[in-house]
Structure formats: C-alpha cells, structure tokens
Amino acid sequence: MERPTSYFGRHVFNEKAMRERLPKDVFEQLTSAINGGQQKLDSRIADVVAAAMKEWAISLGATHYAHWFHPRTELTAEKHMAFLSVDERGTPLEAFTGGELIQSEPDASSLPSGGTRSTFEARGYTAWDPTSPAFIIPTENGGTLCIPSVFLSWDGTPLDMKTPLLKAITAIEERAMRMLRLFGNRGIRWVKVTVGAEQEFFLIDEELARRRPDLVLCGRTVIGCLPPKGQQLEDHYFGAIHPRVLAYMEEAEQELHKLGIAIKTRHDEVAPCQFEFAPQFTEANLATDQNQITMSTMKRIARCHGLRLLLHEKPFAVINGSGKHTNFSLMDSDGHNLLEPSTSQRRNVQFLAFLGGLLLGVSKYSSLLRASVASPGNMYRLGGNEAPPAIMSVYLGNALTDVLNRLEEGFPDEIPTKGLMDLGLNKLPSIKKENSDRNRTAPLAFTGNKFEFRATGASQSIAGPLTMLLTIWAWGIEEVTNRIESRLGNTDIADATLDVLRDVAKESMAIRFEGNCYDPEWHEEARRRGLPIANATPEALAYYLIPENRDLLSGLNVMTDREITAYYETRLEQYVKTVDIEMAVMDDMIRHGILPSISRQITQEGSALEKAASLLDDGLETWKGHMKTLCGIKEALLQKLEELKNFRKKIKMEELEDSASLITGDGLKLMNEIRSLSDAAESWIADDLQPFPPYRDLLVIH
Incomplete structure (x- = not known):
C-alpha cells in the first residue's frame, strides 16, 4: 500500500x-x-x-x-x-x-x-x-x-461567503501586526489566522435513507418515534469503529489526503451512528475551502459504501445533534502562536493583550456571534446536550480567570502553562496537564493555545462564523492597542498593558462564565447580566441589523451597510423556505404513509377484535379502547393537517419577516403537535405496516 x-x-x-x-x-x-x-x-x-x-x-x-x-x-x-x-x-x-x-x-x-x-x-x-x-x-x-x-x-x-471572510482576515492581520510592532516585534513579516474545523456527522444505511422522504429532501427526520435504545448508555462515544464505517473513513481520508487535507482525528461520537473527522490547522481561507471540500468528498465516498452522510444539525429527535467546532488562533512569521502562554513575562504580556482584544470584542458584539450561527438546522441543536446554548459566553479556565481577577494586585510573574500530573502508578508515566480543565458546555472556550467556537452548525460553511469572529477580534485588538498607546507617555509597555487589562477584565465580566452553560440557572443569570438571548433563528438573525453591529462591519470594510441587509434577508429567506419544505414533506409523509398505515392497522385490528368478540361473551374493553385511540389519532391528524395546509397558504401571502415570525410563533408549534400524533400512531403500527424505516432500524449500521 x-x-x-x-x-x-x-x-x-x-x-x-x-x-x-x-x-x-x-x-x-x-x-x-x-x-x-x-x-x-x-x-x-x-x-x-x-x-x-x-x-x-x-x-x-x-x-x-x-x-x-x-x-x-x-x-x-x-x-x-x-x-x-x-x-x-x-x-x-x-x-x-x-x-x-x-x-x-x-x-x-x-x-x-x-x-x-x-x-x-x-x-x-x-x-x-x-x-x-x-x-x-x-x-x-x-x-x-x-x-x-x-x-x-x-x-x-x-x-x-468568501469575499467578506477575506476582508475580515485582512482586518485582523493588519491590526495584529500593529500590536506586535507595539510590543517591539520589528522582524515579524506577517500574521496569519489559523483554523481547524472539527466535522461531526451521521452515517446511515443508504437503502433505508432512500425510503424516507424527510431524509432525502430535508436531511433530517420530521417524524419518527424514539427507539428502545438511543444514546442512554453513552456507549457509542469513542467506541470501536464499525468495520463498514472504518472502511468508509479510510477511503475518505485517502481522497482528502490527495487534496492536501490532513485528517488528524477520526472517532465515534456520542450519538449512535454519529462520528467525527478533525483536520490539522491551516490558514483560515484555505481551511474554509478545505472544509467545503471535505463535506463534498465525504458525501461522494459515502455513496460508494452504501451509506448516506447526514450533516444536518439535528437529524434525529432527542439524541445529540452535530456541530462543527471551529478552532482558531493567530500565528506570526516566526512560527509563534500568539495565543500560546509563555514562561516569558514579556511574551505573556503580549499574549494577554491579544486575549484581551477578543474578550473586549465579544463583550461588546456577542450578538453578532449568535447571528453568525443562526441557521434553520442549528435552531434545533443549540442548547442540547453536547452543544452550546444559544447564549454566547467565554470560558477561560481557572488559571486565566485567576490572572484576570488578580490584576488589581499587579501582573503575575508567570502564567502556568502545563504541569505534570502524577498518576501514582509505577507502570504508567506522568502526563502533562493543561492549566485548566475543558468546559464542553461553553460556546467559546480557551483550550490551552487557541479558542474553540462550538456553536457552528455541522452543515454550515465556517466562512460566516469566522467572518464575524475575526471582525470582532480585529476591533478588540485595535481597541486594546489604542488604549495601550494612549498610556505610553509616562510608563513602559508592560505597565500600560496591565493598566488596560484591568479595564478589560472589568468590561468583560458579563460574558465570562466558568460554570455549566446547560444549567437553566445560567439562563436566568445571563438575563441579569444583560447578555443577548435568542433561541429562534429569526430572532438571532435580527442581530445583524443592530446599528452598532452594522457600524462595526462597515467600519472595518468587511461588509457595506447594503450588504449587511442583503445578508440578513438571504438568511431569513433560507429559514422560511427550509421550514416550509419541512412542512410540505411532513404533510406528504403523513397523508401518503402514516394515515393509510393507521387505516390498515385499524382494519386488521377490527377484524381480529370482531373474531375475538364472537368467541368471548364480554370483556375486551382495553382492546376496544386501543382501537378508539387509533381512530382518535387519525381524526386529530386529519384536522391538524388541514390547519397546516391553511397555515402554509397564509405564510405565502405575508412579507418575509412576517412569514418568519408566524413560522416561529405558530408553525413550529403546529409541526410539533403533528409530530407527536404521528409518532404516537407509529408506536402502535405493526412492523409489516410501517410506511417508513423507523429510528430503530436507522440508528444501527449492519
């Protein structure tokens, strides 16, 4: 080989x-x-x-x-x-x-x-x-x-998507160079943004997927009752990779290697049939292209193995969805990672200045981050287990949080980087530990020498979220640089930076959170802190239109004001059309699949009940009750489908924003009601009468 x-x-x-x-x-x-x-x-x-x-x-x-x-x-x-x-x-x-x-x-x-x-x-x-x-x-x-x-x-x-990204990259690289020169780095020729996007995905049997119109047309299941075994045992995570999946992964990796993409990690993810690829870091623009190439290559190779690749953020109800953890940092022409803490005080001052720029930017423009991950599919994922909530916050870890909290006392002599963790077992070596644990619930987390933005949806291009991240950080770096320069008259660079970082620590307190972001109490705390909270996609997309966000993007020459409005309307239209398609598919599957199956079940049950009644003098009340339940479900479904048909007519007559508002307020609720009825019916339908492959079969690879 x-x-x-x-x-x-x-x-x-x-x-x-x-x-x-x-x-x-x-x-x-x-x-x-x-x-x-x-x-x-x-x-x-x-x-x-x-x-x-x-x-x-x-x-x-x-x-x-x-x-x-x-x-x-x-x-x-x-x-x-x-x-x-x-x-x-x-x-x-x-x-x-x-x-x-x-x-x-x-x-x-x-x-x-x-x-x-x-x-x-x-x-x-x-x-x-x-x-x-x-x-x-x-x-x-x-x-x-x-x-x-x-x-x-x-x-x-x-x-x-690429033009705004290239402008955002230019904005941050120019401002990073200015900050480096402020700290005396005269020999640095360039700064580049480095990115690595972890790609989560589902694989299911292609033959089964073809028999589900929702998977074919929507990429997710709009109906389907839960299987007896989902991810309750969490036994899929990091498990032995199924031979059929491993063969797929190996071929996909080979094709990606030929395309210059180095896949560093492959493993089973938490949900059944869920997996992950993680590439090596590379320059941001190239990383964006490579992620798009990766997704299309993965789809193509999956078909060769009789598998269907699902990149939707929530293809199956209740079990985990898929994200695309977007890791990013800055590297200079000497090969230094600008987010790497050091034992050198001078380099640590510089490190904290870049860190402070990001904190300052996120504290002011966190709503722009939320808007960047507002997509039709991500709405179903954000806030679930193994996904960050819809509230944007930053996790720094104990060491950096302690540094920021103690800035009033003076600059620390050193920032702990990595120590040794003695396992207490003679047969095992000591291992290095990071200066903090990882917080898997945080949307934006410092992970030792980079930041990980965990809110990006699996199907998204990373260009959109990266554009907003880099724009925000560029503003923050410029703001910190300006503040340091204004203090340099009577003090040295270290003391000036320390003075600025004291203010940054105070101004960023609201968006810094070290606890469990899944905890409902955090939502209440976030409201008290005044953080923007948007659970629905249209609500989050509206953040693009906030005047200060528009001023930021246009002021850094990333998007003109006209482009911002167009970008917002494009995203909102995508949301409306996507949900309307899902409604149409749901209607079609229930009318032509679930309802006829209910009728056949009732017919079979009715014949059996009639036969049983002829053999028994009384009783059978439970059986009769079951038949009444099935009849009631069918009647309720027919009524709800009429409501859905009229609702779809209504939203087509409204303006774009009104349609989006109606869908979010009434349409999603109606879809949930219809799904509950359909799933209840499915749970009573015999296997030989099932119109579509159930979760029980979909979430197993044979």
Missing part, C-alpha cells in the same frame, strides 16, 4: 507543483501575491500560470475546469468548462488562457442576493482567488480542475 506521504497533495496545484512547472520569476511573483505582496498579477503572468495549471491538470486526467465558489447557500457552486475546443479547420485543441483563469461569468440570477438584484439581472462574475490553491476532483472518465474564486455581481457587490 502507498503511504499517505507518497500521494499527499497529489491533486492540488500547490507550491511544489508550481515550483516544478512555473518559470522562476513567475513563481516568485505568484507566491509574493499569495503571501500578501503589493504587486498584482498582470495578464502575462496569468497566461503562464494558466498554461502550467492546464498541463498539470491534463496530466492527471482532467478534461474540464471550473471556477469553484461559495454562494450564500452555505454550499459551493461550479460551472464546468471544457479544455477541449475545435479550431476553424476542425482540429481539436486543449486550451486554457490567463483570462479564463482570472475571471468567469456564471449566471447569477438564481443564486441568493438578498434583494440586491432582480431576477432578470443575470450577470455575475467569479474571480480567481490565488491564495487558495486549485485542485482536481477526479471522476471515472477524467476530472475537473477547480479554481477557488470569489463571486461578485456585475456592479462589484459580493454575492458569496
């Missing part, structure tokens, strides 16, 4: 491939542009790069190319163009020019714009993003060269 090192990055036009195929001067200009150089790529350079990229792609079997971009659907989009063309003499040629590399023009009329364009305004542009390398998705008959790109309207208005 080939070792991963022998094929890692084989399908990526990475630095190694560019160095081998590009002239030295072109390679240097391209890498300079990628690393933030001021010189822009001219058409001559683009032509040379395009020719080399085409030859490389063709050598690996590619027949087409596509500008690969992130529209605001949370998915990716691509329009395949053939390398093959025919000249006037009928001679076949394979060509790819610099102009085709730099720009393409897909139809933009049907992709979300949030009202910034009319349907008849179809023109849109994709533009090459050289900071993320091109890659090949192979097929049985060739493959496609995918060129990571941004997506813009004809007037330059961003229509994608």
Whole structure:
C-alpha cells in the first residue's frame, strides 16, 4: 500500500507543483501575491500560470475546469468548462488562457442576493482567488480542475461567503501586526489566522435513507418515534469503529489526503451512528475551502459504501445533534502562536493583550456571534446536550480567570502553562496537564493555545462564523492597542498593558462564565447580566441589523451597510423556505404513509377484535379502547393537517419577516403537535405496516 506521504497533495496545484512547472520569476511573483505582496498579477503572468495549471491538470486526467465558489447557500457552486475546443479547420485543441483563469461569468440570477438584484439581472462574475490553491476532483472518465474564486455581481457587490471572510482576515492581520510592532516585534513579516474545523456527522444505511422522504429532501427526520435504545448508555462515544464505517473513513481520508487535507482525528461520537473527522490547522481561507471540500468528498465516498452522510444539525429527535467546532488562533512569521502562554513575562504580556482584544470584542458584539450561527438546522441543536446554548459566553479556565481577577494586585510573574500530573502508578508515566480543565458546555472556550467556537452548525460553511469572529477580534485588538498607546507617555509597555487589562477584565465580566452553560440557572443569570438571548433563528438573525453591529462591519470594510441587509434577508429567506419544505414533506409523509398505515392497522385490528368478540361473551374493553385511540389519532391528524395546509397558504401571502415570525410563533408549534400524533400512531403500527424505516432500524449500521 502507498503511504499517505507518497500521494499527499497529489491533486492540488500547490507550491511544489508550481515550483516544478512555473518559470522562476513567475513563481516568485505568484507566491509574493499569495503571501500578501503589493504587486498584482498582470495578464502575462496569468497566461503562464494558466498554461502550467492546464498541463498539470491534463496530466492527471482532467478534461474540464471550473471556477469553484461559495454562494450564500452555505454550499459551493461550479460551472464546468471544457479544455477541449475545435479550431476553424476542425482540429481539436486543449486550451486554457490567463483570462479564463482570472475571471468567469456564471449566471447569477438564481443564486441568493438578498434583494440586491432582480431576477432578470443575470450577470455575475467569479474571480480567481490565488491564495487558495486549485485542485482536481477526479471522476471515472477524467476530472475537473477547480479554481477557488470569489463571486461578485456585475456592479462589484459580493454575492458569496468568501469575499467578506477575506476582508475580515485582512482586518485582523493588519491590526495584529500593529500590536506586535507595539510590543517591539520589528522582524515579524506577517500574521496569519489559523483554523481547524472539527466535522461531526451521521452515517446511515443508504437503502433505508432512500425510503424516507424527510431524509432525502430535508436531511433530517420530521417524524419518527424514539427507539428502545438511543444514546442512554453513552456507549457509542469513542467506541470501536464499525468495520463498514472504518472502511468508509479510510477511503475518505485517502481522497482528502490527495487534496492536501490532513485528517488528524477520526472517532465515534456520542450519538449512535454519529462520528467525527478533525483536520490539522491551516490558514483560515484555505481551511474554509478545505472544509467545503471535505463535506463534498465525504458525501461522494459515502455513496460508494452504501451509506448516506447526514450533516444536518439535528437529524434525529432527542439524541445529540452535530456541530462543527471551529478552532482558531493567530500565528506570526516566526512560527509563534500568539495565543500560546509563555514562561516569558514579556511574551505573556503580549499574549494577554491579544486575549484581551477578543474578550473586549465579544463583550461588546456577542450578538453578532449568535447571528453568525443562526441557521434553520442549528435552531434545533443549540442548547442540547453536547452543544452550546444559544447564549454566547467565554470560558477561560481557572488559571486565566485567576490572572484576570488578580490584576488589581499587579501582573503575575508567570502564567502556568502545563504541569505534570502524577498518576501514582509505577507502570504508567506522568502526563502533562493543561492549566485548566475543558468546559464542553461553553460556546467559546480557551483550550490551552487557541479558542474553540462550538456553536457552528455541522452543515454550515465556517466562512460566516469566522467572518464575524475575526471582525470582532480585529476591533478588540485595535481597541486594546489604542488604549495601550494612549498610556505610553509616562510608563513602559508592560505597565500600560496591565493598566488596560484591568479595564478589560472589568468590561468583560458579563460574558465570562466558568460554570455549566446547560444549567437553566445560567439562563436566568445571563438575563441579569444583560447578555443577548435568542433561541429562534429569526430572532438571532435580527442581530445583524443592530446599528452598532452594522457600524462595526462597515467600519472595518468587511461588509457595506447594503450588504449587511442583503445578508440578513438571504438568511431569513433560507429559514422560511427550509421550514416550509419541512412542512410540505411532513404533510406528504403523513397523508401518503402514516394515515393509510393507521387505516390498515385499524382494519386488521377490527377484524381480529370482531373474531375475538364472537368467541368471548364480554370483556375486551382495553382492546376496544386501543382501537378508539387509533381512530382518535387519525381524526386529530386529519384536522391538524388541514390547519397546516391553511397555515402554509397564509405564510405565502405575508412579507418575509412576517412569514418568519408566524413560522416561529405558530408553525413550529403546529409541526410539533403533528409530530407527536404521528409518532404516537407509529408506536402502535405493526412492523409489516410501517410506511417508513423507523429510528430503530436507522440508528444501527449492519
């Protein structure tokens, strides 16, 4: 077998491939542009790069190319163009020019714009993003060269997730450099955001999934009663991986390795049939692209193994949902992690300044974080076991909390990093321990040398949450830097920073919480602290429209005020349409599946009851009561389905925000009532009359 090192990055036009195929001067200009150089790529350079990229792609079997971009659907989009063309003499040629590399023009009329364009305004542009390398998705008959790109309207208005992210990355990296120079780091050439996104997912049998319209069309079950055994025993977590799943994971990893994605962790998650992949950290923009590639690759490979990949945040009721824990930090050109505590006092002062910037930003703009994870699916997950609540708070751990609490006494000589934990067993070595335990309930937690944002939904692009996180942190770093500079006249950098951090510690007290975020008492405490609380998606999305949030995004040039409104409306429309589809699927499954099954059950039971009555003189009251219950459930379902039909008509006549409000206030309640009736009926229906595979079968891999 080939070792991963022998094929890692084989399908990526990475630095190694560019160095081998590009002239030295072109390679240097391209890498300079990628690393933030001021010189822009001219058409001559683009032509040379395009020719080399085409030859490389063709050598690996590619027949087409596509500008690969992130529209605001949370998915990716691509329009395949053939390398093959025919000249006037009928001679076949394979060509790819610099102009085709730099720009393409897909139809933009049907992709979300949030009202910034009319349907008849179809023109849109994709533009090459050289900071993320091109890659090949192979097929049985060739493959496609995918060129990571941004997506813009004809007037330059961003229509994608990547453009705001790139602007947020620029904002924080520029401000981080300013802070580093303030602390005397003159030799630092650049700062980069590093990200690692842990991807949780479910795998179920494909044949069973196809027989469930809700899983096919919604990615989650809208009906279905609980199985006798769910996750009560918590025996799935970190268990031995099922051979069928392991075979899938191994093939998925191999394909991801070829695409330059290093998967560091794979394991069983808490819920039955739930698993996780975790990649190695990389630069934020690349990490975002790689996570999208990971999701699409996982789906493709799952089909090859007769499995269905579910990325919905809550595909099954009651048992755990899936998130995407987004870990992030900052790294400088000398290889220092700027969130790594040190035994050096000077470096610890700097560390605390960066930490203080994030605390200050979150304390002021936590509502923007909540908005960034407001999606149709995440609404069902946030607040459940193994998921953070809908209240944004920060967990720092005992050591850092103690440092902040004691700042009035003066700066500590050192911050404990890691000690030794003596296990007291001669046969086992001592192990290193972090300076604090982990809090799995906190939405934003410091985990030793990085922060983990646990509220991102499993199906989400990390671009949205990252954009808001980095924007908030950029503001906080700038604010802390300004405050330090204003105090430098009569004191040194350490004392000035200490003075600023005293204020930061006080100002961030409300969002710092070390306890159990699942505890209902925390909700009451959060209200007393004045923290924003939004349990429903529309309520959370409305935070985008708060004037101070709009001012932040526009002031740091991440989004214009018009773009913010469009982004909000796109998200809200997605919510309304998603729930409406779920309502339609629920109606269809019950009308054509559950109701006929109830009738067949009643018919069979009625015949049996009639036969039994002819053999007995009296009794059978319990049996008769059961029959009445089934008849009552069917009648109640029919009534509720009529209510649902009328409700769907009503919301289609309302304006977008009114529709969202009605869905949240009345629609979800009605769906829950219908589901309760349906699930009660399902629990009485015989196995041979079940219209859809039940949870009992879905949550087992054979």
